[in-house]
Amino acid sequence: MSTERNLLSRLPGVSFLVLAPAAQEVCPPLAAPVIDPATHGELLTQVARLRALAGVGAADGEGDGHDSECWHVLAVRGEDRSLVGAIRARIYDLRASHPRASALFEFSGVRIADDEASRLVERALTEYIDSQVSRSWGFHQVGGFAVAPGLRGTALGPILALSMNTLLGLLGLHGGCTFATFEHNVAALDRRVGAAGLSHADGELPPFYCERHQSLGQLLATETGRFDPRLANTAAALVERLQTAIAFTPG
Numbered sequence: 001m002s003t004e005r006n007l008l009s010r011l012p013g014v015s016f017l018v019l020a021p022a023a024q025e026v027c028p029p030l031a032a033p034v035i036d037p038a039t040h041g042e043l044l045t046q047v048a049r050l051r052a053l054a055g056v057g058a059a060d061g062e063g064d065g066h067d068s069e070c071w072h073v074l075a076v077r078g079e080d081r082s083l084v085g086a087i088r089a090r091i092y093d094l095r096a097s098h099p100r101a102s103a104l105f106e107f108s109g110v111r112i113a114d115d116e117a118s119r120l121v122e123r124a125l126t127e128y129i130d131s132q133v134s135r136s137w138g139f140h141q142v143g144g145f146a147v148a149p150g151l152r153g154t155a156l157g158p159i160l161a162l163s164m165n166t167l168l169g170l171l172g173l174h175g176g177c178t179f180a181t182f183e184h185n186v187a188a189l190d191r192r193v194g195a196a197g198l199s200h201a202d203g204e205l206p207p208f209y210c211e212r213h214q215s216l217g218q219l220l221a222t223e224t225g226r227f228d229p230r231l232a233n234t235a236a237a238l239v240e241r242l243q244t245a246i247a248f249t250p251g
Helices: 037-054 101-107 115-131 156-170 183-192 229-244
Strands: 014-019 071-077 082-093 138-147 175-181 208-210 215-223 246-249
Touching: 014 037, 014 156, 014 229, 037 071, 037 082, 037 138, 037 246, 071 156, 082 156, 101 115, 101 138, 101 175, 115 175, 115 208, 115 215, 138 156, 156 183, 156 229, 175 183, 183 215
Parallel strands: 014 246, 138 175
Antiparallel strands: 014 071, 071 082, 082 138, 175 215, 208 215
């Protein structure tokens, strides 16, 4: 299979910022964090507004209360560093406890309409989390994906998804999950960067209808370092970009 050229070359002028949650050590491969609560908070406000503009967050531009707990990769463009894309991941320390499926549902705003489907997803998710204990210290959940309307359909979508995959790998993580809707082809994009349908005893979990998103969705398993081979050049470039990106933390 041929390798695509570096997708970053299609978006000149785009650079990245990293936001780290409070009270978490930044992995040595990343730049030392800048402790700046004001800038960290302002950037989170901009992220919430971008989601509202992109139609994937609260219309009033208010956050959901989880952003401060997450790692974020932000794509900014131009001399004024205007925000054009964002993605986040929450990391659960498996050495302390295992996250409950209900907490993962709430984080992604998922409410599965069918009770039996909800129980099936919850059971499969719990088993999957348990299987990750021997592989890594943490389990990640990716979400909050937003691209500025003017850049939809460009290379920014796969670049953002792959950037979070890359960041989580740099942080020493392996397995995680994401809830992806079929709206705006988000599920297809996630699969391109290595996500796969979570399996259970009868095979891959089928799509479900989410009442909150009013769309079909699917629970996907994510794996750092797993992506379409054609994205290898982009992934290599992102490692370098993220290792030198400015990282802000509130303290």
